[in-house]
Amino acid sequence: MFNCCSCFVCGFHFLLAKWKYGVEAAILIIFSMFFWIPALTGLFSLIKNEMPRFAVWGLWIAVFGCISGVCFAFLGYLATIFNISHEQYLNSLSHYPVTSQILLFGSGPLFPLSIFVLGVNLMLKRSVPVLTGLLFCVAAIGFPLSRISRIEWMAHIADLAMLIPSAAIAWQMLRK
DSSP: OHHHHHHHHHHHHHHHHHTSOOHHHHHHHHHHHHHHHHHHHHHHHTTTTTOHHHHHHHHHHHHHHHHHHHHHHHHHHHHHHTTOOHHHHHHHHTTSHHHHIIIIITTTTHHHHHHHHHHHHHHHTTSSOHHHHHHHHHHHHHHHHHHHHTOHHHHHHHHHHHHHHHHHHHHHHHHO
């Protein structure tokens, strides 16, 4: 879990330089999503006995959100290497509204939404301390707000709110 968060945070810092996913940010975001999938599997396993359906469906939705994150990163990567402006690729994507919604814009919120619902359920089922669950919820709300508004301090708070509980849970799992 720590690897996924650290790559995610590092990728965002490359994003801050130009407010777009370039080559460096894209590879770090893709690596972070690669690490997030097993990390999410571990997080959802914390409630699989109490909420088996949610654990399965929630994980499925969260993984699809990760795939959407990879799609955004690849879009930024390809836009950078082929020197395509933000306006150009948005215009091109408008010609494919259904697939653009499925791969990017409609599915993009699934990752933070799944983290928010997971944080609430981890608290309700007492699988983690309340503060841990609250930090996941803060991260889930702060993540899209910071990326859309492009407010740097908010992005740092959202990233730390994701990193701290992930690292704490990973530490507890390693000690068992």
